[in-house]
Amino acid sequence: MTIKRDNILNVSLELFANQGYVNTSTSKIAKAAGVSEGLIFRHFGNKEGLLDAIVAIGTQSIEDYTTELLNENDPKKIISQAIDFPVIIMKENKDYWQLVSSLKFQSPEIAAKYHNTEIFKQLEEILEKAFTKLNYENPEMEMKYLFLTIAGLSSMHKQNKDEEANLNLVNFIKSKYIN
Amino acid sequence: MTIKRDNILNVSLELFANQGYVNTSTSKIAKAAGVSEGLIFRHFGNKEGLLDAIVAIGTQSIEDYTTELLNENDPKKIISQAIDFPVIIMKENKDYWQLVSSLKFQSPEIAAKYHNTEIFKQLEEILEKAFTKLNYENPEMEMKYLFLTIAGLSSMHKQNKDEEANLNLVNFIKSKYIN
DNA sequence: GTCTATACTCCGATAGAC
DNA sequence: GTCTATCGGAGTATAGAC
Numbered sequence: 473m474t475i476k477r478d479n480i481l482n483v484s485l486e487l488f489a490n491q492g493y494v495n496t497s498t499s500k501i502a503k504a505a506g507v508s509e510g511l512i513f514r515h516f517g518n519k520e521g522l523l524d525a526i527v528a529i530g531t532q533s534i535e536d537y538t539t540e541l542l543n544e545n546d547p548k549k550i551i552s553q554a555i556d557f558p559v560i561i562m563k564e565n566k567d568y569w570q571l572v573s574s575l576k577f578q579s580p581e582i583a584a585k586y587h588n589t590e591i592f593k594q595l596e597e598i599l600e601k602a603f604t605k606l607n608y609e610n611p612e613m614e615m616k617y618l619f620l621t622i623a624g625l626s627s628m629h630k631q632n633k634d635e636e637a638n639l640n641l642v643n644f645i646k647s648k649y650i651n
Numbered sequence: 652m653t654i655k656r657d658n659i660l661n662v663s664l665e666l667f668a669n670q671g672y673v674n675t676s677t678s679k680i681a682k683a684a685g686v687s688e689g690l691i692f693r694h695f696g697n698k699e700g701l702l703d704a705i706v707a708i709g710t711q712s713i714e715d716y717t718t719e720l721l722n723e724n725d726p727k728k729i730i731s732q733a734i735d736f737p738v739i740i741m742k743e744n745k746d747y748w749q750l751v752s753s754l755k756f757q758s759p760e761i762a763a764k765y766h767n768t769e770i771f772k773q774l775e776e777i778l779e780k781a782f783t784k785l786n787y788e789n790p791e792m793e794m795k796y797l798f799l800t801i802a803g804l805s806s807m808h809k810q811n812k813d814e815e816a817n818l819n820l821v822n823f824i825k826s827k828y829i830n
Numbered sequence: 831g832t833c834t835a836t837a838c839t840c841c842g843a844t845a846g847a848c
Numbered sequence: 849g850t851c852t853a854t855c856g857g858a859g860t861a862t863a864g865a866c
Contacts, residue, residue, distance in 0.1 A: 576810075624803035644792045677836075689840085
C-alpha cells in the first residue's frame with residue numbers, strides 16, 4: 473500500500489534534487505518509481521503537493537538536530553556541533569538540502585513558500601549565547617560570522633566530493649574556536 | 652539598431668535571475684522587452700543562445716575584477732579586496748551572480764556548461780600566496796577557509812537586503828585578518 | 831487520453847539608414 | 849533602391865500536468 477507511495481517520495485526527492493524541480497516531469501518520476509503516473513496525483517493531488525510532502529519530511533530531521541543543540545549547555549560543544557551541522561546534514565540529507573537550496577532560485581512564490589527561517593533563528597540565538605558565555609568581545613558578530621562559515625560549508629559540501637578534504641577543513645575551522 | 656537586442660538581454664537577465672531560466676518563457680521575455688518573440692530567435696538562435704550571451708557579458712566583468720587582484724602585491728590588500736569581492740559583485744552584477752548560482756541547480760549538463768572554475772582557481776592561488784607571505788602557519792587551509800567565508804558572503808548578500816549590516820560583517824571579517 | 835504551454839519557424843509588411 | 853532591424857501573426861511539434 474504505502475510502499476509505492478514511499479517509492480514515489482524517494483525517487484522524486486532524488487530527481488528534484490539532482491535535475492531540478494521544474495526539469496523533473498511527473499512521467500519521469502512515475503517511470504523511475506515503477507508506478508503509474510496517475511498514482512502520483514492520487515496520492516499528492518498535484519506536483520506541488522508532492523514537493524510539499526518531500527520537503528516536510530526533510531525539515532523534520534533537521535529540526536531534530538537543532539533540538540539536540542538546544543539541550544546542550546557547554547558553549548564550546550555547541551559551537552563545535554554547529555560547525556558539524558553541514559557535515560551531518562549533507563551526509564544524511566544531501567538530496568533534501570540540495571533541493572531546498574535550489575528552491576530559493578525558483579519563482580519568488582516558490583522560494584518564499586519553502587524558505588524556512590525559524591530553525592535558523594533558533595540556531596542563531598543558541599550560538600550568540602555560546603559566544604557570550606565564552607566572553608567574546610562581539611558575540612553577535614561572531615555568531616553572524618560563524619553562520620556565514622556554516623553556510624559556506626554547506627555549499628562546499630554540495631560541490632566537493634573529497635570528503636577527507638572537507639573534514640580537514642571542518643577541523644581546521646573548529647581549531648579556530650576551540651583550543 | 653541594437654537597442655532592442657539590448658532590451659532582450661537586460662530583460663531576460665532579470666527574469667532568468669529572479670524567476671529561473673526554465674520558468675521564463677520566450678514569450679514572457681518578448682512581452683517584457685516590448686519586442687516580437689521572433690526577434691529573440693533572430694538574434695540568438697535559440698533560448699540557450701540567449702543564455703550564453705547573458706552569461707558571457709557578466710563573466711567578463713568578474714574577470715576584470717580578478718585581473719586587478721593579480722596585479723596587486725601587498726598581501727593584506729589582496730585579502731581585503733578578496734573579502735570585498737562579493738560586495739562589489741553583488742552591487743554591480745547582482746542578477747548575473749544569482750543567475751549563475753541558480754544554474755548550478757539545473758540539469759547536470761547545464762550546470763557543467765556554466766560552471767566557471769578558472770577564475771576561482773586563479774583567486775585561490777593568489778590568496779594562498781598572500782597567506783604564505785604573511786607567514787600564516789597553514790596557508791592552504793587559511794585560503795580554503797577564507798574562500799568559504801567569501802562563498803558564504805555571496806549567498807548572504809543574495810538574501811539579506813540590509814546593506815549596512817552586511818557591510819559591518821564584511822568589516823568585522825576583515826578585522827580578523829588585518830590589524 | 832486531453833489540453834495547454836512552450837520553443838521555434840515562416841513570412842509578408844514597414845520604416846529608417848546608406 | 850537595397851539592406852537591415854523589426855513587427856505581428858499564423859502555424860508546428862512536442863512535452864508536460866493532470
